[in-house]
Amino acid sequence: MKKFGVEFFVGIFVLMGTAALAYLAVDIAGVSGDADKRYSLVARFDNSSGLKEGAFIEVAGVRVGQVQTIALDYDSFESVVTMVIDKEVSLPEDSIASIRTAGIIGDRFIKLSPGGAEEVLAPGDEIFETESSISIEELVSKYIFEE
Structure with a gap:
């Protein structure tokens, strides 16, 4: 059970990092929805x-x-x-x-x-x-x- 908790938080951390990189890529590229x-x-x-x-x-x-x-x-x-x-x-x-x-x-x-x-x-x-x-x-x- 203890191993599951560590893997869960590492997975959440990786997802947040991926979302931050995607946001930065769109922001730097100047792509906008307006x-x-x-x-x-x-x-x-x-x-x-x-x-x-x-x-x-x-x-x-x-x-x-x-x-x-x-x-x-x-x-x-x-x-x-x-x-x-x-x-x-x-x-x-x-x-x-x-x-x-x-x-x-x-x-x-x-x-x-x-x-x-x-x-x-x-x-x-x-x-x-x-x-x-x-x-x-x-x-x-x-x-x-x-x-």
Whole structure:
């Protein structure tokens, strides 16, 4: 009987550990069940190097969404970024999307700067004003090899 009690508590401990790992995996992956609380927007960039799917999106320093997909438009050779934004955030149609770096050598994210237009972006709309990521390698080579 004593052995059964020890095995029972070890089993409970293993189940709790497995549940905690599953929760952390879902949380880290950014998977959420609130698809109805978000809407998607599209932005086109000349260069989106360093930006990854799942990167966060900020407005005024507050995280309001994340990058869903990054694809190449084979006709215009632009990077097409699809973002999901919290429904509470209504962005004017003249908003600007910029790719920024978190810290000195940190991850890339998208900063949204709201404009002043009366009309707001609807789900599936495109942000036309964009600022691509800055490549430090290009800047350094420009100044080193500039004559």
